[in-house]
Amino acid sequence: MEATKTYRLTCLSKATSLLTHNSGVQGNEQIVMREGVSTDDGLRFVPVLSGNALRHRIVREPGARYLVDAWELRGNLSLDQLNWLFHGGNLSQSTAHVSLSRQQELFRLFPLIRLIGCSLPNQIVAGSLDCHRGTLVCRENSWRLKAATPEGWQADYAALRSAEHFIEQYQYTRSDARHTARDLAPTNGEDADSNLMIFGGQSVIAGAAFLHGFLARHVGDLELGCLLLSLRLWQAHGGTIGGQASRGHGRLATSLHIAPDVDQEAVIQKYTDHVASVRDEAVAFLDGNFAPPDENKKSRKKVKA
Amino acid sequence: MNTPQLPPLPKLDAAAFRRELAGLTDPQAPKAMSADYKELASEFCRLLAKRFNRDQLDALTLWDRIATAVTTACGKVDDGDLDRLICLALETIKADVSLAASDQELAYWIGTVTERDESWRLGFVRYLKQHTLTVIVHGRRLWEITKDTRREEREAVVNGSN
Numbered sequence: 074m075e076a077t078k079t080y081r082l083t084c085l086s087k088a089t090s091l092l093t094h095n096s097g098v099q100g101n102e103q104i105v106m107r108e109g110v111s112t113d114d115g116l117r118f119v120p121v122l123s124g125n126a127l128r129h130r131i132v133r134e135p136g137a138r139y140l141v142d143a144w145e146l147r148g149n150l151s152l153d154q155l156n157w158l159f160h161g162g163n164l165s166q167s168t169a170h171v172s173l174s175r176q177q178e179l180f181r182l183f184p185l186i187r188l189i190g191c192s193l194p195n196q197i198v199a200g201s202l203d204c205h206r207g208t209l210v211c212r213e214n215s216w217r218l219k220a221a222t223p224e225g226w227q228a229d230y231a232a233l234r235s236a237e238h239f240i241e242q243y244q245y246t247r248s249d250a251r252h253t254a255r256d257l258a259p260t261n262g263e264d265a266d267s268n269l270m271i272f273g274g275q276s277v278i279a280g281a282a283f284l285h286g287f288l289a290r291h292v293g294d295l296e297l298g299c300l301l302l303s304l305r306l307w308q309a310h311g312g313t314i315g316g317q318a319s320r321g322h323g324r325l326a327t328s329l330h331i332a333p334d335v336d337q338e339a340v341i342q343k344y345t346d347h348v349a350s351v352r353d354e355a356v357a358f359l360d361g362n363f364a365p366p367d368e369n370k371k372s373r374k375k376v377k378a
Numbered sequence: 379m380n381t382p383q384l385p386p387l388p389k390l391d392a393a394a395f396r397r398e399l400a401g402l403t404d405p406q407a408p409k410a411m412s413a414d415y416k417e418l419a420s421e422f423c424r425l426l427a428k429r430f431n432r433d434q435l436d437a438l439t440l441w442d443r444i445a446t447a448v449t450t451a452c453g454k455v456d457d458g459d460l461d462r463l464i465c466l467a468l469e470t471i472k473a474d475v476s477l478a479a480s481d482q483e484l485a486y487w488i489g490t491v492t493e494r495d496e497s498w499r500l501g502f503v504r505y506l507k508q509h510t511l512t513v514i515v516h517g518r519r520l521w522e523i524t525k526d527t528r529r530e531e532r533e534a535v536v537n538g539s540n
Contacts, residue, residue, distance in 0.1 A: 085390050085398055210402050226392045232403040305384040328390035
């Protein structure tokens with residue numbers, strides 16, 4: 074049996090652009106997601122990054138995309154298979170069935186799933202990765218930051234700025250072609266309400282920092298390699314969180330601490346080698362548990378590892 | 379399969395963590411500061427009402443103009459340069475230069491806020507920006523008190539002369 078360890082990954086992510094991880098809309102204004110924190114001054118609501126969003130953006134999405142590319146499955150996956158890889162899947166069969174042998178096989182072929190868990194059509198499989206929520210580095214969170222950082226990481230938490238210092242407003246205007254492309258607008262006298270729309274909301278300012286991290290419980294080199302590779306892929310592809318990345322929002326620059334220390338390059342190489350070696354078995358697993366897309370089933374070629 | 383050539387994430391350790399946090403601190407931010415901001419911001423609005431040029435502008439637009447003056451000035455000043463912020467606000471309400479120059483209350487208020495340290499000044503601009511409407515309300519209340527006091531003083535003078 075492969076030796077396993079529990080790793081604690083601590084990340085500090087600094088916003089390099091405004092960040093709009095929102096909780097909802099009030100009128101036509103988007104509101105930054107907040108959570109209640111008990112402070113010496115009473116209850117305060119401070120901006121937060123949800124663990125759900127961090128887990129998806131940092132681990133699941135880059136991890137799944139890597140598998141699709143490495144196994145050359147682009148265009149060859151059914152919607153069910155894609156939903157399973159990118160969103161965890163759904164229990165779709167009426168009877169649940171716990172098969173430990175299938176779970177073993179799943180974990181062997183997909184270290185990503187061993188980390189984050191999934192729902193097969195008739196079996197829920199738990200993962201082994203705890204993803205922490207993103208805690209804003211601010212005065213209100215000072216006691217939480219102290220508790221979340223490794224022992225000995227002392228800092229002047231009491232002097233941190235208040236959370237409100239990190240919140241700003243943004244506003245955009247969706248224009249109307251009758252104003253911006255007047256030369257192309259129809260001239261047949263069509264009357265319609267203006268499409269001009271002003272919209273905006275709150276954002277967390279560039280320069281704000283969030284402390285977050287992962288606890289990878291009893292994992293081997295493959296799972297850790299998968300996690301580290303996903304983190305690197307996420308950062309290499311912009312490292313965004315929250316909405317409106319298309320407008321330049323939500324970019325994070327992340328630094329990482331791992332305890333116990335590990336040879337990152339070695340575990341990532343081990344993971345990528347493993348992914349290459351199990352390609353055909355993994356594809357067979359996917360097809361065995363989810364109906365493959367009919368039109369692609371025949372065209373799927375076996376690839377040498 | 380070759381490992382994708384991706385750079386490792388920067389290393390986070392106790393020293394790096396402390397450095398990052400140092401950039402997010404504000405040691406000059408006592409809890410009582412917002413009360414200080416509120417009082418001085420309200421007084422600013424009162425002084426703008428006092429210096430509002432009623433000869434050139436419609437007096438009915440007094441508070442709309444002051445709100446615009448505060449919002450515009452805050453939008454243009456992001457470095458805590460309160461001298462410039464005050465100047466922009468006075469320009470928006472078309473304050474008479476001679477009257478502004480001889481206004482002792484205005485001079486005292488300018489001296490009070492512009493001599494504070496940068497952290498305080500930045501905080502003040504931020505407070506004005508985020509509390510414009512309530513600051514106008516408080517400023518108007520102060521302005522009404524000023525008018526009442528002036529009226530009482532005038533009446534006292536008139537009664538005294540009779």
